[in-house]
Amino acid sequence: MRPPAPLPREFYLQDTVDVARALLGCVLWRKYGREWLAVRIVETEAYLGVNDAASHARRGHRSQRNESMYLDGGHAYVYMTYGMHYCVNVVTQEDWIPEAVLLRGGEPLSGIETMRSLRGGFSRDRDIASGPAKLTQAMAIDRALDAASLGSDVLRITPRDRDVAESEISVSARIGVEGAPAAAHWPLRFFFAGNPHVSPGRPAGSFVPSKKRRSRG
DNA sequence: TTATTGATTGACT
DNA sequence: GTCAATCAATAAA
Numbered sequence: 001m002r003p004p005a006p007l008p009r010e011f012y013l014q015d016t017v018d019v020a021r022a023l024l025g026c027v028l029w030r031k032y033g034r035e036w037l038a039v040r041i042v043e044t045e046a047y048l049g050v051n052d053a054a055s056h057a058r059r060g061h062r063s064q065r066n067e068s069m070y071l072d073g074g075h076a077y078v079y080m081t082y083g084m085h086y087c088v089n090v091v092t093q094e095d096w097i098p099e100a101v102l103l104r105g106g107e108p109l110s111g112i113e114t115m116r117s118l119r120g121g122f123s124r125d126r127d128i129a130s131g132p133a134k135l136t137q138a139m140a141i142d143r144a145l146d147a148a149s150l151g152s153d154v155l156r157i158t159p160r161d162r163d164v165a166e167s168e169i170s171v172s173a174r175i176g177v178e179g180a181p182a183a184a185h186w187p188l189r190f191f192f193a194g195n196p197h198v199s200p201g202r203p204a205g206s207f208v209p210s211k212k213r214r215s216r217g
Numbered sequence: 218t219t220a221t222t223g224a225t226t227g228a229c230t
Numbered sequence: 231g232t233c234a235a236t237c238a239a240t241a242a243a
Contacts, residue, residue: 045224054224056239065238082225083236089224102224133225176224201225 001036001110003029004158006151012073016092016099019073020046020190023090023101024169025160027109030139031153037115037139039106039129040161043191043198045174047089049099053180057098068147069098076155078136078146085133086142090150090157104132104175104189106139107197109161115139131199168192173203 007026012019023044030037047055049069056066056079068077069091077089077100089100106129108115115128115138122128129135136142141155150157170193173185184204191198 047224056224061239063239079224080237082223083238085225087224104224131225137226174224179223199225 001038003027003036003038003156006156006158007074009072009074009151012090012092012150013094014092016048016101017046017188019090019092020044020101020188021166021169023103023157024190024192025162025164027158027161028103028106028139029110029156029158030141031155032111032114032140035111035114037111038109039115039135039139039197040109041103041105041157042107042195043103043105043189045102045104045190046188047100047102048188049093049097052186053182054174054177054184054186055098055100058180060098062098066098069100070096071147074150076141076145076148076150078141078143080143081133086136087132088136088141088145102132103135105130105191105195105198106135107195108138126196128197130197131201134199172206175199175201175203178204 023041026041028039049057050060057069071091072095073092075091077091089102092099108128119138129138148155171187172189174189177184
């Protein structure tokens with residue numbers, strides 16, 4: 001399977017929250033050897049740069065790690081987290097505006113067996129890319145791809161391969177950002193509710209009703 | 218200089 | 231439910 005034409009640069013210059021929503025259903029491609037790996041994006045989070053306490057660019061912070069957040073929209077920002085995992089972001093906005101969208105979940109479309117193997121042989125398809133670091137591991141994305149263009153022949157994002165109704169998109173607070181209380185509850189996570197390739201994590205304070213046993217038929 | 222904390226995951230009680 | 235793996239950035243000293 002070969003990817004179609006990438007999303008245009010203008011796509012990434014929209015409001016970052018709009019980009020996060022619009023990326024749901026789009027397809028992320030990664031050329032690995034001779035093979036194109038592909039997942040449909042099913043979960044994203046917006047990170048709003050300078051004024052977002054949970055962003056790596058909070059207060060305008062800039063370092064070797066997050067340098068690519070300051071690139072023009074349409075590039076990748078890949079960073080290491082917890083000393084052993086990578087996460088991939090889609091950089092948005094013009095140069096010098098360090099906003100980005102974290103890709104947190106993908107539904108395997110192409111190269112599934114290669115991705116399963118890269119993940120260490122986890123058997124179920126829903127375990128392949130249902131989390132930000134699972135996705136990068138399945139697609140062999142690491143720091144070597146930091147700052148790569150998302151319209152390239154190595155890494156690419158292409159338009160939705162099917163229609164997506166706004167009503168399919170669920171919203172919540174972001175996951176794993178309790179350490180930034182000022183922004184911890186901002187509704188910046190977008191996902192397809194019920195899709196098995198959404199990460200199992202839950203935002204802090206979220207309430208998940210326990211499955212109630214049906215008392216009678 | 219040392220200590221703590223993650224935009225996480227998988228194994229285990 | 232708990233916890234370890236393991237490193238870059240940041241805070242504390």
